[in-house]
Amino acid sequence: MSDHVRVTVTCPAGKITGVSDGDVNWFHSVPYSHIPGPFADAERLTHSQVVDATVYRPSTIALSIAAPADARALADLPVVVYIHGGRFEHGTHGDRRAEGGPNAREGIITVHIGYRTKLEGFARFHDDEPDHFRGIDDCQLGLEWVQRNIEAFGGNPTNVTLVGQSAGATVALWLMRRDHYRGAFRRAIALSPCFPRESFERRKGSLRMVLGRPLTRAALTRLAGEKPELLARAYSRFRSIHGLDMALGPTGFDGAELSDMPLLLSSTRDEHYDMPAGRRIDARGWGPAAVRLLARRMGVRGSVADYLRAARAIDPARPMGRLIGDAANRRWVSQAGDEVPGPVWMVEFTAADGPALHCAEISPLFGVEAESPTPVRELLVDFAHGRTPDWPEYERHTGRQAREICLTSGRVDLRQDPLRMVREAFDPEGRA
Template sequence: MSTVSTVIVKAPAGIYQGLSHDGVNFFHSIDFLDLPTRFAPAQPAEFAPEQLFDATVERPHEIALSISTPDDAKPGSDHPVVVYIHGGRFESGTHEDPRAEGTANARHGVVQVQLGYRVGFEGFVQFPGDEPHAYRGIDDCQVGLEWVQKNIEAFGGDPTNVTIIGQSAGATTALWLMRKDHYRGGFRRVIAISPCYPRHSFAQRKGTLRAFFGKPITRRSFEKASPKRLKRTFKLFRTRYILDMALGPAPFQPE
């Protein structure tokens, strides 16, 4: 029977208490975003270095990140880092997806980060004034990668040796982060598994969403809408594109 113990990591963003068992350290559901509303632009959270965070509990419904490390990882270990971005048609998924948890990688000397981001309307509806190729869900990942750059060394990872692995919608997100107008140096390489893109841009589908929502497609109207109304609207909108992804970055332009 394995023994579970607590482990403490002191990072620039704070002090994190995780769990250690079976040769692996686990730090669950670490907050990295400041989101005053569901549709607010992605902003990094500000924490004090001396603030203590409980990273022993999984919070799969939050936008957060989780870390798995070898149990001997410490600052200066310089383990390679893998950042996993989950799939889910840009409408579902979580940073705590058990199918992608990091035990196997940690036992082979790799620090793994599972990165969450906003999906559905919160992450991928574009409002007036948004940059043409910017999406809040992808911006969330960008902020998460910046958190990794600033803090992963404290967990034993090498911030100069970060590989993104994305699957399905996560692969699309990873490739989108490689765009010349998005890349900020937060990773060295990408493994994109089965990337997928909507056939049409959001601008081409905005009228359909407006008809189902019954209100202007603005940040204010979406923030004022009830969760029940948004859920009902998304169900109708998604059904309209049942053989496609209703939302997501588009168009695909490999050049």
Template sequence: MSTVSTVIVKAPAGIYQGLSHDGVNFFHSIDFLDLPTRFAPAQPAEFAPEQLFDATVERPHEIALSISTPDDARPGSDHPVVVYIHGGRFESGTHEDPRAEGTANARHGVVQVQLGYRVGFEGFVQFPGDEPHAYRGIDDCQVGLEWVQKNIEAFGGDPTNVTIIGQSAGATTALWLMRKDHYRGGFRRVIAISPCYPRHSFAQRKGTLRAFFGKPITRRSFEKASPKRLKRTFKLFRTRYILDMALGPAPFQPEELADVPVLLASTRDEFYHDIGGKWADNLKDSFFKRWIIKKTSILMGLRKESYDLWKFAADKIDPTRTMGRSIGDTQIRRWVAWAGDAAPGDTWM
């Protein structure tokens, strides 16, 4: 049976008490944001260096970050750092996602940070006065990266050797942080796994949200709204864009990315097991099946004039999963291919 002990790290932002077991140190749910309200702009939290924080307890519903380190990590160890940004369609997800916890990386000498950010309306509704390409959820990540730069050396990490890894919405965020108007040198390289952008900007969808919300799209209106009303409005809004990302940064402009090395990834069978994809692919071959696949693919963003060529190629790869492949290609792979073709830095797919 493994023993569990406490471990203390003194960092510029405070003193953190974590847990050590099985050769790994864990520091859970560290606060890095100052958020007086749910819709407030992202601001870094400021604490006294001598303040003691309990980082032994997971608080998955908070906007925070968690750190895993090798048990021999000390200030000056200069371990490489991985910052993982979770997915969740910009609707869900947590910095304590157990599928991405850092034990394996720590045992291979890597300091891992799991970074949380605001999702849903709190993170991705734009208000009057917001910069066109600014979103609170992405600003949260920016503040988190600044916290890493200032504090990760105390945990044994090398602040000059930071890699961002994002999956799904996290990959979208990672690429957005690469934009020339966002990049501040807080990371050296990016791994973007299955990025997924809305096809239209929030400004183009603002009128729809206004109709569902029944009030002006302002910070004051959203701050005053009850959680029940916001939940009901989000459900309606999401249903309106069920064949797309309802929220998220847009438009994607790969030529605006900074010259940062990026590895892009997607899988052919990304949505083979999606309920909608399975339903259509399991239909008996008929005019209706072919029609529903073509109609849905075009609604999801495939150009009408390109459909026949795409269908020919998809059938050559896997004719039994045409709908599943269509979802993956329209929602994911299109962005991967576009970034791979147009990003100015070194790019691998």
């Protein structure tokens, strides 16, 4: 960054110094909370600070900002807040696939919020409030920081679009719950959300077993300080025990509990289709047998034979790969689409030259490595400006229409009920 110049913004949080390349002002790793301990609730920062935001520090729980270089305070530019994915286990506030340069060049401010992952963010203790997770509460504090400070960077705090992908989409939906929503964003985009099938409370026994000690806040805090490598190994074993699912994360999703606001939901058609375990099973011809054996454990409640038939009709060689993606992501997209009280638009991403995999939509959505506007890119730009999508809402009585966008060709179509096979498999007695 030798050709970059320093730029300082004064806001209620203090003096934040970042760098500018003449088009975009970048502010890296800005602290937004105080965390007293790895398993303690974060606290709001109450004093202004002098912050060197010229360097990205991935190990910190912080946020990053990308703004147009010519943006001035009170310019009322749209704001996109991005929450990264990573199975509730990894990821930071510096996801390059969603870097905010292209947004800034189109007059949109982008904020990436980092949060605690693994046990620090999502283990639960006996004195935690119901449905409370430290990782999600971190994001809540980050959003509140945006509300207090983004005007100084040129953003409009009343025009914030929350965008999350995978685990980040789950966090976004959780923050939309009426018991969590605090008015910090006006609309949301949830890309391939994922929820664990079992609650943390049901998995405490396996975690206690691999830790070999009481599952208390004090015990884990001591372990993190004295023997962090032991804690890391224990978590790795815990994760392997629950390898067919996310090991951690919020559970008990009910779309009817969400606030009434515009929501754009999406999935990729093939999601975790190429996950190594599924790929090996399918390559050996064991896919159909594996689906029959594992479908119930992975959440299928309808006819396994019907699901397998539908999966093989799409790709006869990859039924296990399809089950992994449907169980991890697409079932939740289907449920959210039918349950949320506000207006919802559905998108399915496909590919013309192979499977449309998990995460494939992130860079096109944020305009990274794109030389010209694409239908995927236009989704974010239009929605962030508050424009209503130009295809029908996803509703049962109108046939659950969704937009299909090909990530490779740019082709756009209108599809009828693309998640039907998923809904019939995972919720056979629910929504018709």
